[in-house]
Amino acid sequence: MDELLNQVYHEIIYNLLIHPPNQALNVLKNHAQVVDDDFLQVLRETVITLGERNCQEDSDFLNKLVQKVEESGGFSTLLAQVAPPKPAETQAQKVAPQQQKTATPKIVSPEKQSAAENLYNQGTQQFQANQYTAAFQSWQQALQLYRELQDRRGEVNCLGKLGNVYQSLGQYQQALTCHQQALTIARKIKYRQAEANALSSLGNVCYSIGQYDQAIEGYKQALSISKTIEYRVGEANTLGNLGNVYYVLGKLEEAIKNYQQALTIAQELNYRFGAVNFLNNLGNVYASLEQYEQAIAYVDQALTLARTLNYRFGEAYFLSNIGKIYQAKAEPEQAKVYFEQYLELVRSIQSPQMEANALQHLANTYKIMGEPESAITHYQQSLEVHRQTQNPQGEAITLSILGQIYQQLRQTDTAIQALQDCLKIATPKALPTECLAAGSHLGDLGLSTYNWQLALEGYEQAIQAIEHICTGISPIEIRSEIAKESSEIYAKQVQACITLKQYEKALEFVERWRCQRRVELTDSSLFPSSGEVQSLLKKYERLQQQLHALHLRRQSDEMKQLTTAGVRLNSSVTFKTESEILDTLETEKQKVWEDIRRLDEIVAEQLQVNGLSLEEIKALIPDETTAILSFYSTAENTYIFIVRKTEIFLHICEGEGIETLQDWIEKSWVENQKNHLREWRNKMIEFLSELSRRLQFNQLISDCLENCNELIIIPHLKLHHIPFAALPIQLEDQTVYLCDRFKIRTISSCQMLKYNQHQNQTIDSNSIAILEDTTGELVLTRYECQKIDKIYQVSQEFYLSGETATVSQFESLIKQVQIFYMGSPLRFTSENPLEAELQFNDGTISIAQMLAWHLSELLEIVIPSLKLENQPLDFYELNMRVFNRFLERGTQRLIYSLWSLEDIATSLLIWFYYQNLQQKSCTEALRQAQIQLRNLTGQELEKVYKPEILAYLKQQQETKNQQKINDQRTLLAWKCQQDYPFESPYYWANFIIYGC
Structure with a gap:
């Protein structure tokens, strides 16, 4: 079925229900170009749905109509009995222009054609009943028959259905494959409408897995085709989809623009089911902009239109939405009015799950109004409905909130019981968001009552949820949000362990927190770009995207469920099915992670927490x-x-x-x-x-x-x-x-x-490379570089002069040597430390570029100068995001400066360090260098070092540095007059060894 026609089909059904029964055929005749086998299937589904919702009269009427169509051999035969309507084309007819219809292939076998259609219809009924596996099998069998019949349209329809069921199951790669196949066939048979639908479906899948750029591209292509063939409803729906993407991306002005265009088309077509949703979406955007009056105005229009259409579920949702806007507006009394109307309506249409939601909204409102007893009453009622309808997620959320209220009322035992009951349902894998909230509050209860074991129990659950939600390939916004909560929860868990004198466990949780921060700050763009690990990473990412999308769907509200699944809301069957899918995906993801760890432990530990005992x-x-x-x-x-x-x-x-x-x-x-x-x-x-x-x-x-x-x-x-x-x-x-x-x-x-155990090293002329200052800013850098050169007799090709050093020379050398002295400043110009760069005469090299190289030989990098522009440098973030990346790639240590220092002290300290490094470990070499510089007297400075420094300065001919050269001469003379010119830690303590 053409999924974008779904709303139009429902509008036709609405017209059938509001007109007298004897006008039914005329209604169908007026929409003759739309009513087809797909419409008949929607009609059958609606019969079942109305029956389930006790709308028996409407269900019976539509069922008789279905039987009449089937008995007559199809819509075309049945409608031939009716006099031709007026020639004027209706707006709905523009949905699918006649010239775009493809000819139905000649049926070779009526029995096989009938079997294919029966299987197709059976699959739809099974899908509605949440029987995903059975539906999948039915559509697969139908697809095979359509292919044998060479019925390309039937093939496209089945592929679309299979794509939709894959998407419903969170198997997004398979969904993409099905929709791509449907797109290929539609293009081959020049069925433009099906082509537009397939592109939209591809966009929907990309949207579900957070690939928003690809979703936008798919929607834009679908929009272009819809405009070309005057497929106006498709155009409106695609504009609405674009609005959804821009809304999620926070591009609210773009979202408004697309929703407005969609609304205009829907109003021109009298496409009221589309208009009602676009109006509501506009309300949501304006609510996000905190323009509450305008938001209410749009949703109120949607509410009025829903009532005109007798669209009861939409009416209920819009009442709820207006209530939530009033809550955001800090007007709980007004919110309460709408939530009460919402509750009354959903009870009248006998929708228990929406009733539970309405009770929960009312309870939230009473909580905001400072009426905890009324809030508890409504939460308890909501809880009872959730249990009656076997909605585990709703039950878990309500128990968590009840636990928090009881906690505030100091009803400790009741609060503990509610939160523990919640955590029996909301496990870290099944409902991680709910588990995080309930576990955190249970831990807080333990802390406040000095029940440290209870605190450990709660925080352990919350921490597992954090580590489950946030992986190295999770969207950055998720990682940022989790980071705000995680630090405090880990800290409380550490506190509880220490109070119980479980110091070993406390340290292990500290390390888990550090590992979690490493995962949160991981830049997945720095992962290996080729080979077996990259293939496994892509598989891991696909599985994580599927898990993330399934969890998001579980958190979506009732209207989003209606939008994505027709008339089907969450149910115990859905929850059970999704839980089984989640378990399967988790098992598969963990197996892939184990495979990655076997090949590359470092990459594996950037994906998920793997703490040490x-x-x-x-x-x-x-x-x-x-x-x-x-x-x-x-x-x-x-x-x-x-x-x-x-x-x-x-x-x-x-x-x-x-x-x-x-x-x-x-x-x-x-x-x-x-x-x-x-x-x-x-x-x-x-x-x-x-x-x-x-x-x-x-x-x-x-x-x-x-x-x-x-x-x-x-x-x-x-x-x-x-x-x-x-x-x-x-x-x-x-x-x-x-x-x-x-x-x-x-x-x-x-x-x-683990990555930086001591390695034996022998430094010779071919194991060390030197880069002079390439910027001309540092007066004495060449002096210190020449001193190092004199110690180690560095090969000429391994010594890069500041004036002539090139990007390619630097890249070549850093891949060959064990020790690299970077005398040129590393410049930080943006908030992202990975964009810090070295400047050369022929270009620049960023940290990110260096990390992309294979640096298997490199053991030590010395960076004496970090230049900060426009913002202070956070060394915690620098270590986590930059220097850790070097250590992960095999570099043993980085030696860098915590603050900028004058040239004379830096040059002497560096020279002392490299002198000592000939016979000592790096830590002892730096320690001795610091002591040497601190104990250096003014007399020794004047006697030993002043002559060679002055001689070096005299050789410098750069006029642009003449003032700096003069300043160094003056400073040197002043230093020589002091007893211990470098005794302050300012001069000798700025360098640290990061690594082994």
Whole structure:
């Protein structure tokens, strides 16, 4: 059947019902070009539906008409009995112009033709009864018969039906295949209307799986054909579909434009069922724009038209919609009036599921009005109806809301029971959104009543739902929305574990949170672009899209269900069928994920959370003298988990929670560095001393870090901005810095340690590459590069001069060497750190481009200069979104600067580091370099380094840098006059090692 004619068919049926029975044939005659076998099937379906809804008189009348048509051998024979109507063409006739009809092929076998039609009709009835498998089999058999008969139109119809059932089952790839086949045949037989329908159907599938660009393209092609063949109803419906896509994309002006055009055509055609929906859609858009009066005006027009059409379900929905707009407008009393009318109407038409929805809307309104008892009464009534109609999803949602209200009323036991009953239905896989809400509230109840085991139970369910909803290929808007909720829920779960002294479990949840954040921040465009993994990724993405679309459909309201499934609302049968489909898809998706993990563990762990156990974490610690310090702030406290090779400790910084500690760091360190640089620099030691005190580092070292000489620090949030090497501590009654006691490296999670185990390396002239400053902004970069060159005797082809370095040279070298020193600034010009770029004379290279290369040999990247333009840099996000990507691809470590520093200090520190790296590990090399620079005297600077720096500056002839050169000379002279010119952490603590 032509799906876009469905609304027109229903309008004809409406006319049959409102006219006297003796006028029925005249009504059909006036629409002779539309009433065909497809219309007859819609008529049969309506007979069944009306019977189910106790509209027996109308059902009997239409059933007699169906029998009459069948007895006479079809509409054409029956209508021949009626005198020809007036020659004027009706608007409905324009729906399917005669010249577009294709000739029916000669029937070779009447018996086979009849069998095909019977199977086709049987499939439709089975689909209406939610018997998807049976319907599929019937249509498959009908398709085979139509092909044997060479009935191409029947073949197209069956393919469309099969595509629709695949879409209903969430099997979108198969749906696309069916509609594409229908499109190919329609084009071959030049059946333009069927071509338009197939394109629209393809658009519908793409819309369902969130491929909005493809949906728009399909709709636009369908629209063009509909205009060409004057298929006005198709044109209107396609414009409406375009409006739907633009609405979802937030392009509200475009949505309004398309809905208005659709409405104009519908009104010209007197296509009232289309007009009523377009009016309502316009109301929804204006409600989203918070233009509530205009929204109400449009929906009220839809309501009036629905009443004129005796379109009772539409009338009910529009009453509900107006009520919801008044709720959004903060006028609950007026909303209540409409919801009461909605309830009265749905009871009169005996629609239990809509009755349950109406009761729920009323209950929500009473809740808003501060009348909890009335709200509970209506929720209880709604719950009873949901149970009577076997609607598990409605039952779960209502139980969750009841639990929340009982919680507010301090009826704790009743609240717990309601939420636990909800979670029996709303599992993380079946109803993840409802599970997230109920689990979170159950956990909160546990916290508020000090029932920590109950808190663990609730938050565990909520966390499983979060990890189920949000994957590495989920739409970014879903990941962003989940991120707002997830952090707080994980934090509460960690708090509950710690209160129960389950420190091991607490750390595992901290790591699960870090893994979840990694998934949330994954950029799927950086996944492998070829090979077996890419093929599996596409399969995984298709399965995830199907799951996402099925969950969205479960959350859609009653009108959306009517729109997508004719007159069929959600039911227990639908829920059961969909649950079976979800289970099958989940099992298949997990199998694909296991296959991906077998081939590429890193990609697999970007798709879904795969947290580590404590034993797995301990196994990542190289020796007895190394410890992991994992920081984690909740609302109340900051916790430091100390993991040694054989044990775990917990250090609690009481009262140092998010607002107390993290917000203080944001204001006193991050914002001051950006806005009050001199003040920030002058107060650096004061701030770091206070931070060390707040984190109780002296006690931490005394209690947990004896016999330890290396720290792997995993910061939390703003602690990623902190130079831990410069934290003052007490050592044998002396104030020293943390780097005087420990080698230090930083990482974002224990999971990342899996990819960065220590590797043996021997540095020679062919294992290191150097890139000078290509911008001409950094005066002493060539000096430090030449010093490194002198140490390692770098091969000439591995040394890129700033003036002549090209993009291709850089790409070639970074793929060959183990260590790359990037003396040129990495410039951040947008909010997306992956767009940060290096500049060359012949172009630029972005981080994203580098990550697309195969860098299997690269172990270390040193980036001494990060240039920020227009916005501050969040090092937590930088580590998660950029530097983690390098570690995942095999790079062992990145050494970068937390703040910009003057050239002299940077050059000396870099030179000291590379000197030390000849004989020491990277962490020890940097530690010693920091101590060397800090202890460098003014006399030594003047005697050893000043002459060669001045000689280098004298060689520089760039006039554009003359002022900078003069400034460096002045600064150098001033530094030489000081006892310890670089003793402040500002000069030596800015570099950190991220990785191993």
